[in-house]
Amino acid sequence: MEEASLFSTGKFGRFGGIFVPETLVTCLNKLADEFNLVLHDSHFQAELAVALRDYVGRETPLYFAQRLTNHYKNCNGQGPEIYLKREDLNHGGAHKINNAIAQAMLAKRMGRKRVVAATGAGQHGVATAAACAKLDLDCTIVMGDVDMERQSSNVLMMKLFGAQITSVQGTFKDATSEAIRKWVEDLDISYYLAGTAVGPHPCPTIVRQFQSIIGKETRKQAMEKWGGKPDVVVACVGSGSNALGIFHEFIGDEDVRLIGVEAAGAGIDSGKHSATMAKGVIGVYHGAMSYLLQDDEGQIIGPHSIGVGLEYPGVSPELCFLKDIGRAEFYTVTDEEALDAYGLVCRVEGICPALEASHALAYLGKLCEGLPNGTKVVVNCSGGGNKDAKTVLNYQLEKQIASHTCTSH
Structure with missing residues (x-):
């Protein structure tokens, strides 16, 4: 199982892949290409190392x-x-910031102005909102109404970091579906910041790599x-x-x-x-x-x-x-x-x-x-x-x- 093949296909044995509408495939391929570039970009990696040390802790x-x-x-x-x-x-307060700050930097490098993310317990939402505040990116966090009630302190933190919170009926799985829909509305300026190692390639590989x-x-x-x-x-x-x-x-x-x-x-x-x-x-x-x-x-x-x-x-x-x-x-x-x-x-x-x-x-x-x-x-x-x-x-x-x-x- 070679790394290069994973980046090109997103397959782990019979698992993974890209099961999305054709309009999204081009966007995901661009993301995979950019991700491959930053993995070998010494300037990006140096900036990320500083952020992980001085910002993340x-x-x-x-x-x-x-x-x-x-x-x-x-x-x-x-x-x-x-x-x-x-x-x-x-x-x-969690591992989520490792990936959130790295992907927010990637979004900025790609010229995206708005970040969209889904969160369940709220930790990825907090991390994404914080990273976007640091990097001056607009941030929309989608969260299920059930989870918002259970994790009200994290909802407050996201708002304090300047994020716009969108509530949907249900839990994290429903929030994820809605976040993807919001991303698809404007692929040219939006960036879907995945916090979990799921979804179409290259999202699982990106999250795993940054974690x-x-x-x-x-x-x-x-x-x-x-x-x-x-x-x-x-x-x-x-x-x-x-x-x-x-x-x-x-x-x-x-x-x-x-x-x-x-x-x-x-x-x-x-x-x-x-x-x-x-x-x-x-x-x-x-x-x-x-x-x-x-x-x-x-x-x-x-x-x-x-x-x-x-x-x-x-x-x-x-x-x-x-x-x-x-x-x-x-x-x-x-x-x-x-x-x-x-x-x-x-x-x-x-x-x-x-x-x-x-x-x-x-x-x-x-x-x-x-x-x-x-x-x-x-x-x-x-x-x-x-x-x-x-x-x-x-x-x-x-x-x-x-x-x-x-x-x-």
């Missing part, structure tokens, strides 16, 4: 979670060593800390940007386990989940082929997760390919397990992880049981959980009320 720490490590030790005091890649410390800084730093920092590579790398999986961001650097290292954790929601067999790898079948959605949550008639099944950023019915074509060839493993975690991990990491490390990242952290309970003493495990803490405090509090209150009601009866 990179590099982010590879943090040894001592108390979390102790929590998962067995009765003999043995267990793996757990490290967190602290993407929550980036400007904007791969996470894995590159992780390799360097691991070498500095213990003189080797991680043994296991764990990341939550919604559509795939943070997982590929840390996985991609290690795909060629067969001795490094790559573990993606999906949202099982109310339960993997409940019908209320976002476990596309576990339950999806192959189909085309938003311009690319991947695993999809769909019914027998091919209609999209609405995804569910307590982590809003994991609610998408499809998933990265590249991750689908890694699953098919057995290079990456995928497991699921329920809402309740993720909420428990959120609370645990807050209490034992004084770090508040996003509910999305909490899915990856929740899987440690099962993972650590089978790992040899001293195994180096790196979990991508893809975002901060301040945005989720209200959701967690409401869940706890509802649980207390339910428990009290049961006790009373």
